[in-house]
Amino acid sequence: MARVVIRDLNKTFDGVHAVKDVNLEINDKEFVVLVGPSGCGKTTTLRMVAGLESITSGQILIADKIVNELPPMDRDIAMVFQNYALYPHMNVYDNMAFGLKMRRFGRAEIDTRVKAAAEILGIQAQLQRKPRQLSGGQRQRVALGRAIVRHPKVFLFDEPLSNLDAKLRVQMRVEIKKIHARLGTTAIYVTHDQIEAMTLGDRVVVMRDGVVQQVGEPLELYNAPANRFVAGFIGSPAMNFATVTIAADADGLLWANNEGIHIKLPAEVASRLRKHVGENVTLGIRPEDLRVASSSDPADVAFDATVEVVEKLGSEILLDVKVGPSMMAAAVEPTVLAKVRDQLRLALNPDRLYFFDGPTQAAI
Amino acid sequence: MIEGAKWRRWAFFYIPLGAFIFTLLFPFYWMLVTAVRPDSELYRPWNAPNYAPFWTAHPTLDHITYLLQETLFSTWMLNTLLISVAATLISLFCGLLAGYALSRLKFRFAGMLGTAIFITYLVPQTLLFIPLADIVRNFRLGDTPWALILTYPTFLIPFCTWLLMGYFKAIPRELEECARIDGATRWQAMIHIIFPIAVPGILSAGIFAFTLSWNEFIYALVFLSSPTEKTVSVGVTSELIRGDVFYWGSLMAGALLGSIPVAFVYSFFVEYYVAGLTGAVKG
Numbered sequence: 001m002a003r004v005v006i007r008d009l010n011k012t013f014d015g016v017h018a019v020k021d022v023n024l025e026i027n028d029k030e031f032v033v034l035v036g037p038s039g040c041g042k043t044t045t046l047r048m049v050a051g052l053e054s055i056t057s058g059q060i061l062i063a064d065k066i067v068n069e070l071p072p073m074d075r076d077i078a079m080v081f082q083n084y085a086l087y088p089h090m091n092v093y094d095n096m097a098f099g100l101k102m103r104r105f106g107r108a109e110i111d112t113r114v115k116a117a118a119e120i121l122g123i124q125a126q127l128q129r130k131p132r133q134l135s136g137g138q139r140q141r142v143a144l145g146r147a148i149v150r151h152p153k154v155f156l157f158d159e160p161l162s163n164l165d166a167k168l169r170v171q172m173r174v175e176i177k178k179i180h181a182r183l184g185t186t187a188i189y190v191t192h193d194q195i196e197a198m199t200l201g202d203r204v205v206v207m208r209d210g211v212v213q214q215v216g217e218p219l220e221l222y223n224a225p226a227n228r229f230v231a232g233f234i235g236s237p238a239m240n241f242a243t244v245t246i247a248a249d250a251d252g253l254l255w256a257n258n259e260g261i262h263i264k265l266p267a268e269v270a271s272r273l274r275k276h277v278g279e280n281v282t283l284g285i286r287p288e289d290l291r292v293a294s295s296s297d298p299a300d301v302a303f304d305a306t307v308e309v310v311e312k313l314g315s316e317i318l319l320d321v322k323v324g325p326s327m328m329a330a331a332v333e334p335t336v337l338a339k340v341r342d343q344l345r346l347a348l349n350p351d352r353l354y355f356f357d358g359p360t361q362a363a364i
Numbered sequence: 365m366i367e368g369a370k371w372r373r374w375a376f377f378y379i380p381l382g383a384f385i386f387t388l389l390f391p392f393y394w395m396l397v398t399a400v401r402p403d404s405e406l407y408r409p410w411n412a413p414n415y416a417p418f419w420t421a422h423p424t425l426d427h428i429t430y431l432l433q434e435t436l437f438s439t440w441m442l443n444t445l446l447i448s449v450a451a452t453l454i455s456l457f458c459g460l461l462a463g464y465a466l467s468r469l470k471f472r473f474a475g476m477l478g479t480a481i482f483i484t485y486l487v488p489q490t491l492l493f494i495p496l497a498d499i500v501r502n503f504r505l506g507d508t509p510w511a512l513i514l515t516y517p518t519f520l521i522p523f524c525t526w527l528l529m530g531y532f533k534a535i536p537r538e539l540e541e542c543a544r545i546d547g548a549t550r551w552q553a554m555i556h557i558i559f560p561i562a563v564p565g566i567l568s569a570g571i572f573a574f575t576l577s578w579n580e581f582i583y584a585l586v587f588l589s590s591p592t593e594k595t596v597s598v599g600v601t602s603e604l605i606r607g608d609v610f611y612w613g614s615l616m617a618g619a620l621l622g623s624i625p626v627a628f629v630y631s632f633f634v635e636y637y638v639a640g641l642t643g644a645v646k647g
Binding site (some may be wrong): 050052053071072073075077078079081082083085087088089098099102103146152 | 369536538539541543544545546547548549551556557560561
């Protein structure tokens with residue numbers, strides 16, 4: 001059980017600055033997910049924690065001890081890889097026992113631990129099989145088992161579910177969550193899938209181009225994204241963005257305008273935007289905050305839209321609509337009977353509008 | 365397997381396959397027939413009335429007996445075996461470490477070094493033997509097995525290094541990283557994880573190296589002179605061709621017996637060998 005602290009971490013590869021000044025404190029027993037598009041530096045950060053990549057500058061502490069110079073074997077961590085990395089010439093039992101053998105555990109202790117891990121993961125029947133005789137899901141279980149048996153201080157997961165099909169991924173996600181709840185080991189999990197990040201993480205770290213964009217609990221990222229990138233990355237379907245001009249009318253009320261949108265901003269939002277009057281800012285609306293307008297909706301929270309694509313998902317319908325110059329997605333009730341090229345009036349929830357500064361893209 | 369009509373299978377599968385097998389095996393058949401053919405048949409002119417080149421009605425073991433009793437054939441076999449095994453082991457050892465280092469470790473000039481090793485393999489032996497002869501003489505190794513044991517690696521090590529380098533590159537890096545996180549040092553990861561997985565590659569490199577040393581001719585011809593030190597390839601050709609007299613029966617018997625160990629090694633490891641060449645590592 002241990003805390004992991006990352007201080008001013010930097011990594012450069014042949015002149016490419018892959019990880020920039022990352023600072024992160026991961027508490028004991030916490031499950032932290034690093035998420036971001038490919039090439040954002042999340043895997044490199046994880047590999048530096050594992051000791052598989054040298055650190056250009058900064059410090060990494062595991063259990064309050066600086067591990068910068070420690071080889072991977074002395075960091076007391078376990079890692080699960082995307083391609084499972086099972087030893088193909090050993091059977092499942094030996095794969096799980098390898099780490100213990102290397103650490104000179106007694107035969108009886110190894111046996112107890114391997115069998116206990118196999119039971120947790122439900123792979124007792126496969127212990128004598130070779131990895132190539134297993135399905136993808138079973139292989140991933142063995143890889144998890146190999147990490148569990150060692151009782152390490154920290155679990156590191158490098159996109160462990162990316163090679164599995166969608167259904168199995170959901171199942172294994174639940175399983176990883178259960179295992180973490182049961183063992184309580186500190187875990188760092190890397191993924192490019194924001195749904196995995198949101199469902200697994202106690203806290204989520206969003207990265208882009210080697211820089212941490214925001215650290216927070218899943219709902220915090222969803223409800224209060226720090227910038228446009230986080231807003232667009234977290235949430236599925238992704239948030240809609242439109243460039244609008246902030247204008248004040250004679251009564252001092254603020255409006256967000258563009259060719260297709262003319263909406264009045266509620267007082268709370270207006271107070272934040274007052275100094276941006278006359279400027280172009282980015283308006284963000286989540287698809288789930290849009291609905292088909294009814295007659296009771298006031299005109300200043302609604303706008304006209306032309307339906308371009310209808311995606312019937314069952315529990316909801318996704319409409320891709322054209323609003324003035326921009327495209328937007330709206331997640332509407334499954335009872336809406338919209339067809340391609342229909343003209344609709346969409347209403348939004350004025351309390352759930354996001355605004356981002358034009359040049360800096362930071363949340364306003 | 366070819367699908368479709370019977371004639372297609374014959375035209376595109378059985379007949380080409382038969383021709384291929386015939387071409388491959390005919391030299392061995394020819395060696396065998398010649399080795400057991402009595403001299404009276406061997407030196408019969410082609411237009412004699414009962415000339416039968418492809419079989420013999422009176423097989424004899426005379427040539428084989430002559431080869432084994434009147435020449436130093438068994439000594440040559442032993443010499444060849446000793447030299448080939450020693451040169452193969454040395455080359456495999458060096459090739460394993462060099463191939464691993466070039467494929468896995470990051471160090472300056474790694475790429476250049478790999479290319480340089482490859483270039484040494486491209487220098488023809490027919491040129492290299494001249495300076496090597498000088499070196500062998502300076503170290504007073506001439507006419508000893510060491511002359512070959514130490515010079516064969518000049519072409520075997522580059523060969524093994526490149527073959528194994530390709531093989532190691534095909535093994536996922538994560539396996540080794542995982543082993544190192546699991547508590548193994550780089551050496552332990554190499555010995556417990558990488559080498560066992562690379563067994564097909566190591567075996568095919570070993571078989572190739574063994575075959576190349578077994579068949580080697582020029583160095584053996586130049587560096588060895590006394591009949592007791594010779595290898596099979598040189599011994600058979602130098603002792604059984606005297607002037608312009610070819611002892612065809614014994615020559616062929618020597619060639620046949622001399623190729624048995626290599627054929628044996630191949631047949632024994634054929635599965636690993638194929639896997640090694642196709643580079644199949646499944647995780």
